[in-house]
Amino acid sequence: MSVTAPPAPPPPAESRSTSPTARSVWRAWRMVALVGVVTVLVSVIALLVGPDRGPSRPLDPDDTTLAGSKALAELLRARGVTVDRVDSVRDAADLAATGDRLLLITDMMYFDEFSLSRIPGDRLIVGNVFGLEVLAPGVRTRPGQVRARSREPECSLPAAVAAGSAYMGGFAFHGPSGTTGCYRFGGGSTLISFPDSGRTITVVGDGSFMSNQRLAEDGNAALAINLLDTGRPVTWLVRPDNPPRRDLTAGESRRSIYDLMPAGIVWALFMSVIALALTAFWRGRRLGPVVTEKLPVIVRAAETVEGRGRLYRARRARQRAADSLRAGTIDRLTPRLGLGSGAGAHEVVAALAARTGQDPQQIGAALYGSPPADDAGLVGLAGYLDFIERQVSEL
The missing domain is CATH 3.40.50 (Rossmann fold)
Structure with missing residues (x-):
C-alpha cells in the first residue's frame, strides 16, 4: 500500500522593512536640502560683495585687504x-x-x-x-x-x-x-x-x-x-x-576697464556660477543601479569565426587571414605527423607529401608561400588546407 506524502508547505513570505532608509530619506528631501544650500550660498555672497564693500586698492594706506598697505x-x-x-x-x-x-x-x-x-x-x-x-x-x-x-x-x-x-x-x-x-x-x-x-x-x-x-x-x-x-x-x-x-x-x-563694466556685473557672474552648479548637479545625477550580467557569455565558435572573417574582409587583410589559416593547419598537423613543435618547413612539407602523396611544391606553396592576390585565391587556399587535413586524418 503506497502512501502519498503530504504537499510541502509553501515557503514563508519574504519580510521587508517598512522603516525609511537613508537613501529614501535623501530622495524625499534632497530638493529641500539643495534649496537651503543655495539660500545660504547667496546670503554669504551678499555679505561678501555687498554694496558697502568696494574692491581692494593695491598699496592704499587706508585699505585693509591683503593688497592694501x-x-x-x-x-x-x-x-x-x-x-x-x-x-x-x-x-x-x-x-x-x-x-x-x-x-x-x-x-x-x-x-x-x-x-x-x-x-x-x-x-x-x-x-x-x-x-x-x-x-x-x-x-x-x-x-x-x-x-x-x-x-x-x-x-x-x-x-x-x-x-x-x-x-x-x-x-x-x-x-x-x-x-x-x-x-x-x-x-x-x-x-x-x-x-x-x-x-x-x-x-x-x-x-x-x-x-x-x-x-x-x-x-x-x-x-x-x-x-x-x-x-x-x-x-x-x-x-x-x-x-x-x-x-x-x-x-x-x-x-580703467573696471569703470567700463556695468554695475551689476558681479551679481551676474555669481548667478551664472550658481546656475552652472545647479545644472551640473541636475545632469550629473545617477541614472540608477548598475545592471549586472551573468558571465561568462557563451558565444558559438561559428559566430566567432564568421565575425573575424568579416573583419578581415572589411580591411582586405588577406595576408593576415592566410597566415592565420596556415598557422592553424600547421599546429594541428604537426603532432599527427609525429613531428615536434619546432619542426622546420622542409620537415613538415616532406612528411605531408609522404603521407598524402601530394606534390611537395604544391604543399610548400600552400603552407609557406606568398599570400593570395584576391578573395578567390584566399578561398582556394582555405579549401586546399582543409583537403590536406582531411587526408591526413583519414590515413
Missing part, C-alpha cells in the same frame, strides 16, 4: 611719521608747499607725469609706473618681468642692509651714474636709489613687500619703514577713489 601706514604713524593720503597732483603739490616732504608714488594711471615731476622733494616710486623716464630721469627698465621672491640686498644702501632679505621682484632697472642698486637680477636691480638735482629718487620694481599680505615676511617691514621713515612727512599718492573725478591737471580722462 594699512598696516604699513599704521606702523609709520606709530613711529611719529605723518602719512597723508592724496589722490590728486594738486593735493600733493599743496602739501609740498608746506615744507620738505617725501613723495610716494604707487600708481600713475590717472596722473600726468610732467605735472607730478614739478613737485619738489625726494621721491619713492614703487612699480613700473607710467612716465618713469620723466619722474626718474636716466632710469632704464630691463626687458621682462622678474619673479618675485625673497632676495638678499647685496648692496651698500643703509635701508636695504639694515632690512636684509626682502620679497622683491617685478621689474629690474639700470640707473644713471651714482646709482646704488640692490636685490639684483640679471644685471639689473629691483631697487635703485640715486641723487638727482639735490634730492634722492628711489625706484622699486614691485610693491608687494609693502602690502598687508607680505609685510610680516622676511625683512619687508624693516625695508618699507627704512625707505619711508626719513624724518619728513610722507605724501602717499594713490589712484583716485572716483576715477572720473580725478585730478584736472592730468589732461584727458583715462578710464
Whole structure:
C-alpha cells in the first residue's frame, strides 16, 4: 500500500522593512536640502560683495585687504611719521608747499607725469609706473618681468642692509651714474636709489613687500619703514577713489576697464556660477543601479569565426587571414605527423607529401608561400588546407 506524502508547505513570505532608509530619506528631501544650500550660498555672497564693500586698492594706506598697505601706514604713524593720503597732483603739490616732504608714488594711471615731476622733494616710486623716464630721469627698465621672491640686498644702501632679505621682484632697472642698486637680477636691480638735482629718487620694481599680505615676511617691514621713515612727512599718492573725478591737471580722462563694466556685473557672474552648479548637479545625477550580467557569455565558435572573417574582409587583410589559416593547419598537423613543435618547413612539407602523396611544391606553396592576390585565391587556399587535413586524418 503506497502512501502519498503530504504537499510541502509553501515557503514563508519574504519580510521587508517598512522603516525609511537613508537613501529614501535623501530622495524625499534632497530638493529641500539643495534649496537651503543655495539660500545660504547667496546670503554669504551678499555679505561678501555687498554694496558697502568696494574692491581692494593695491598699496592704499587706508585699505585693509591683503593688497592694501594699512598696516604699513599704521606702523609709520606709530613711529611719529605723518602719512597723508592724496589722490590728486594738486593735493600733493599743496602739501609740498608746506615744507620738505617725501613723495610716494604707487600708481600713475590717472596722473600726468610732467605735472607730478614739478613737485619738489625726494621721491619713492614703487612699480613700473607710467612716465618713469620723466619722474626718474636716466632710469632704464630691463626687458621682462622678474619673479618675485625673497632676495638678499647685496648692496651698500643703509635701508636695504639694515632690512636684509626682502620679497622683491617685478621689474629690474639700470640707473644713471651714482646709482646704488640692490636685490639684483640679471644685471639689473629691483631697487635703485640715486641723487638727482639735490634730492634722492628711489625706484622699486614691485610693491608687494609693502602690502598687508607680505609685510610680516622676511625683512619687508624693516625695508618699507627704512625707505619711508626719513624724518619728513610722507605724501602717499594713490589712484583716485572716483576715477572720473580725478585730478584736472592730468589732461584727458583715462578710464580703467573696471569703470567700463556695468554695475551689476558681479551679481551676474555669481548667478551664472550658481546656475552652472545647479545644472551640473541636475545632469550629473545617477541614472540608477548598475545592471549586472551573468558571465561568462557563451558565444558559438561559428559566430566567432564568421565575425573575424568579416573583419578581415572589411580591411582586405588577406595576408593576415592566410597566415592565420596556415598557422592553424600547421599546429594541428604537426603532432599527427609525429613531428615536434619546432619542426622546420622542409620537415613538415616532406612528411605531408609522404603521407598524402601530394606534390611537395604544391604543399610548400600552400603552407609557406606568398599570400593570395584576391578573395578567390584566399578561398582556394582555405579549401586546399582543409583537403590536406582531411587526408591526413583519414590515413
